[in-house]
Amino acid sequence: MSTAETATSRPPVALTRLLEKLDLSPLDNQAHADKATAAFRELLNNAREIFDDAYRNGWEIRELVQGRAYVIDHIIQAAWGVFDWHASDEISLLAVGGYGRGELHPHSDIDLLLLMRKDVTKENRESIGQFFTMLWDINLEIGQSVRTIKQCRSEALKDITVATSLMESRTLVGPGSLRDEMIATTQDNKVWPDPEFFTAKRDEQIARHDKYYDIDYALEPNVKTSPGGLRDIQTVAWIAKRHFNADSLDELVAPGFLTENEFSQLREGENLLWRLRYGLHLLSKRKEDRLLFDKQRDLAAIFGLEDDDKSLAIEKLMQQYYRAVATLRELNDLLLQHFEEAILRAGEKTEISKINNRFQIRNSYIEACNDQIFNRFPFALIEVFVLMAQNPDIQGVRASTIRLIREHRELIDDDFRHDIRNTTLFMELLRSPHNLTAQLRRMARYGILGRYLPEFGAITGKMQHDLFHIYTVDAHTLQVVENMRRFRLPEAEENFPIAAHIANKLPKIELLYIAGLYHDIAKGRGGDHSQLGMDDAVNFCERHHLSSWDAKLVSWLVGKHLLMSMTAQRRDISDPEVIHDFALQVGDKLHLDYLYALTVADINATNPTLWNAWRASLLRQLYLSTKKELRRGLENPIDRADRIKDKQESALTKLSDKGVDRDAVLAIWQNTDDEYFVRESVANIVWHTESIDEHNRNNPDQETLVLVQDTTDSLAEGATHIFIYTINRSHLFASSAAAMEQLGLNIHDARIFTSAKNYCMNTYSVLNSDGEALGDNPDRIAEIKSLLCEYLAEPSAHLRVPRKRQPRKLKHFGQQIEIDLINKDEQDFSILEVNGIDQPGLLAAIGKVFAEQDIQLLNARIATLGERVEDLFYVTDENDQAITEPDKIEVLKKTLMEELTT
Numbered sequence: 001m002s003t004a005e006t007a008t009s010r011p012p013v014a015l016t017r018l019l020e021k022l023d024l025s026p027l028d029n030q031a032h033a034d035k036a037t038a039a040f041r042e043l044l045n046n047a048r049e050i051f052d053d054a055y056r057n058g059w060e061i062r063e064l065v066q067g068r069a070y071v072i073d074h075i076i077q078a079a080w081g082v083f084d085w086h087a088s089d090e091i092s093l094l095a096v097g098g099y100g101r102g103e104l105h106p107h108s109d110i111d112l113l114l115l116m117r118k119d120v121t122k123e124n125r126e127s128i129g130q131f132f133t134m135l136w137d138i139n140l141e142i143g144q145s146v147r148t149i150k151q152c153r154s155e156a157l158k159d160i161t162v163a164t165s166l167m168e169s170r171t172l173v174g175p176g177s178l179r180d181e182m183i184a185t186t187q188d189n190k191v192w193p194d195p196e197f198f199t200a201k202r203d204e205q206i207a208r209h210d211k212y213y214d215i216d217y218a219l220e221p222n223v224k225t226s227p228g229g230l231r232d233i234q235t236v237a238w239i240a241k242r243h244f245n246a247d248s249l250d251e252l253v254a255p256g257f258l259t260e261n262e263f264s265q266l267r268e269g270e271n272l273l274w275r276l277r278y279g280l281h282l283l284s285k286r287k288e289d290r291l292l293f294d295k296q297r298d299l300a301a302i303f304g305l306e307d308d309d310k311s312l313a314i315e316k317l318m319q320q321y322y323r324a325v326a327t328l329r330e331l332n333d334l335l336l337q338h339f340e341e342a343i344l345r346a347g348e349k350t351e352i353s354k355i356n357n358r359f360q361i362r363n364s365y366i367e368a369c370n371d372q373i374f375n376r377f378p379f380a381l382i383e384v385f386v387l388m389a390q391n392p393d394i395q396g397v398r399a400s401t402i403r404l405i406r407e408h409r410e411l412i413d414d415d416f417r418h419d420i421r422n423t424t425l426f427m428e429l430l431r432s433p434h435n436l437t438a439q440l441r442r443m444a445r446y447g448i449l450g451r452y453l454p455e456f457g458a459i460t461g462k463m464q465h466d467l468f469h470i471y472t473v474d475a476h477t478l479q480v481v482e483n484m485r486r487f488r489l490p491e492a493e494e495n496f497p498i499a500a501h502i503a504n505k506l507p508k509i510e511l512l513y514i515a516g517l518y519h520d521i522a523k524g525r526g527g528d529h530s531q532l533g534m535d536d537a538v539n540f541c542e543r544h545h546l547s548s549w550d551a552k553l554v555s556w557l558v559g560k561h562l563l564m565s566m567t568a569q570r571r572d573i574s575d576p577e578v579i580h581d582f583a584l585q586v587g588d589k590l591h592l593d594y595l596y597a598l599t600v601a602d603i604n605a606t607n608p609t610l611w612n613a614w615r616a617s618l619l620r621q622l623y624l625s626t627k628k629e630l631r632r633g634l635e636n637p638i639d640r641a642d643r644i645k646d647k648q649e650s651a652l653t654k655l656s657d658k659g660v661d662r663d664a665v666l667a668i669w670q671n672t673d674d675e676y677f678v679r680e681s682v683a684n685i686v687w688h689t690e691s692i693d694e695h696n697r698n699n700p701d702q703e704t705l706v707l708v709q710d711t712t713d714s715l716a717e718g719a720t721h722i723f724i725y726t727i728n729r730s731h732l733f734a735s736s737a738a739a740m741e742q743l744g745l746n747i748h749d750a751r752i753f754t755s756a757k758n759y760c761m762n763t764y765s766v767l768n769s770d771g772e773a774l775g776d777n778p779d780r781i782a783e784i785k786s787l788l789c790e791y792l793a794e795p796s797a798h799l800r801v802p803r804k805r806q807p808r809k810l811k812h813f814g815q816q817i818e819i820d821l822i823n824k825d826e827q828d829f830s831i832l833e834v835n836g837i838d839q840p841g842l843l844a845a846i847g848k849v850f851a852e853q854d855i856q857l858l859n860a861r862i863a864t865l866g867e868r869v870e871d872l873f874y875v876t877d878e879n880d881q882a883i884t885e886p887d888k889i890e891v892l893k894k895t896l897m898e899e900l901t902t
Helices: 013-019 033-056 061-080 122-137 149-158 160-167 176-186 194-211 230-244 260-284 293-302 313-344 380-390 399-411 414-418 420-430 436-445 454-459 473-486 497-503 509-518 529-543 548-559 563-570 576-586 589-606 613-634 640-657 662-669 674-679 682-698 732-742 778-793 842-852 886-901
Strands: 091-095 110-116 142-148 170-173 352-354 359-362 365-368 705-710 720-727 745-753 759-768 818-822 830-837 856-865 868-876
Touching: 033 061, 033 122, 033 260, 061 091, 061 110, 061 122, 061 170, 061 260, 091 176, 110 122, 110 149, 110 176, 122 142, 142 149, 149 160, 149 176, 160 176, 160 194, 160 230, 170 176, 194 230, 194 313, 230 260, 230 313, 260 293, 260 313, 293 313, 313 399, 313 436, 359 380, 365 380, 365 399, 380 399, 380 420, 380 436, 414 420, 420 436, 420 509, 436 473, 454 473, 473 509, 473 589, 497 589, 509 529, 509 548, 509 589, 529 548, 548 589, 548 640, 563 576, 563 589, 563 613, 576 589, 576 613, 589 613, 613 830, 613 868, 640 662, 640 674, 640 682, 662 682, 674 745, 682 705, 682 720, 682 759, 705 778, 720 732, 720 778, 732 745, 732 759, 732 778, 732 842, 732 856, 818 886, 830 886, 842 856, 842 868, 842 886
Parallel strands: 110 142
Antiparallel strands: 091 110, 091 170, 352 359, 359 365, 705 720, 720 759, 745 759, 745 856, 818 830, 830 868, 856 868
């Protein structure tokens, strides 16, 4: 037998005392295989007991993990010596993989490679079989392969995992020259060249992280393969060994890839993960790398942790794990970026574009212009993430800048958090169009988010012990925001049609994101986290200089974020009283929209399996039923005065920037009612007011103003807006609808406002008959303005328009017109509801009936949803009273039905 050449030929110093308890004499007694097997098995059992007892008594984990490998080395070497080997200088036994690194946990695989220069000889074939059989009989959990050097090269070319395993090999028995030859032929630059090796390992890690939704903080993580786990450390080590020939990570300190402190953090994190993995194997009596709840409890006891008034022992244990994982992911990011620059980008032509005096882009990666940037400009700690969110072409952060961010994050203190530059930058981030959640995750990983928002830092790594949540509170929170972002993508229209529709119409999407960030922020404090979180949400809004209405909306969403899911799942939503009560709590459609989007995002971030057809159906039914209840007159906007004030202040600011006189604006607004400001967008208010001001100055004698504008705003994306401003008179709506019918325009949305001062401000969202917006067509726009002005000058003369033929495909749907007239107590108007299949001239026909029966239109809400229309008209009789006489109601409904179905 050749002399063994092992990486653990001498036991670790602290291990010597353990080995004194272990009788190693069976290793010298190799006379007979049967006797050797029994003796080695007993020795292995004794070693396991000694090591496991040492673990429970708090021995250094590195000594135990490497010490197990040392003992197994000697057992395997002794077993090898039991058999006769032909041409022993042509055969070696190698440890590969984790065992090749000299690391063994209680039930880790013991991977062995029997390496030969040539194929197995007839004389050795029997010995090989008997040798591996003995190892199995000893109860060693081995994985074995038998290959020639040539075969090793062939397998390494086909499979990078084989190439990686061989790279970590060490000789247990036989001539070390065989391994040297094998390494030379499997690790040369023709077998997985450095750039390909790096790319494959990086992509392997990305794919592995994706299996865990790239979440560090799963409640039952895998300490080996979850993001931030042992495999991430090994990935870095493999790349370092392959490219830099570094046998250990501490060799990366001298060339500057790691600092001494970073290496120390890396080693501490690995030690904790090793302790956890060792304990999992010990408790499970098998290879188990998942930190399941029951094992967490047992491990907390082994670690000496106890429950107290503030937290459970299991929470303390997992807090240690999550903190370690967070640090390991930071360092993994840093090192992989370093390696990418050194391996993939070393030969690239350097292209630098300056962003500002603080940052520049070097070959698509952002970097600080110098290492004093964050000292001189602390706000740059937020700015760097804003710049990445605003520029989707930036692929990441240069390694040197990642390190600078980590080194300067202590600059974030109370003064920093209240600095107007930083609060403004953070709001810019929340309003940015690209990669918001990617930047929030990056901020969290680099330790910035938890410092800028200390309340978020308090939930970092906080567990949620229930049957539903599979992530920690912070991971769940960021997933909620990511879901909200996904609602705005085109593919969301199929999976989340209502949420997608809502998300693209919300006036301030950033308020939804803030509610997502804060909805669970108070978990773990005791008491109702929904109520406690409301104060934090208000404080955030005030610190970031948001309006009173913004703060109240966000606070309301945080306080009510469970209301919709609880109502849908725990109450009978087919009961009108349930819908009525829920609608009263919601108040208006805007709050309903925000709440629905938050609820769907929250459920999908709790556990992917929770969102199913049943829950989707319940929430959809509750949403649609409540929307209908609100549309029918129950709507009473929450914080209405604050909402109006917020819109007016925003519009005034924008108008002032455009040079519009404030007094002129206020004079125009005197002719409007509050409902106009509640329902119109700020963009439209600015457009209307600026145009009316210009009209009043240039055409003071003309009563009517007609505007036509293509728009992509959230109210009618891809449509054309027609705005009419005029003194109210009879049949105005009817003649407007008739004009548009004559022009071949389809009205898809309308907001009809008639103020107490008898001014009409009506906005119609229209499409051409081909379903397209008007576009930039001056002749067509001039035609529309001219005909509308003609019709509006004498409304009574332009009521009847020849009805156009109904499109063929709509005939298959049938008429299906539903007409209802609703009167509510204490309302001096009636609500006429018309639902059915859309058809040419529908609004013109309704307007004609109103004119013929002296029905006065106060307001209207016109909505076209696909092939259906859902229209509400707020009307009175000729005496400006609600229509209550049964005969008159019957005539109105009958006449409308005849007009719309003939």
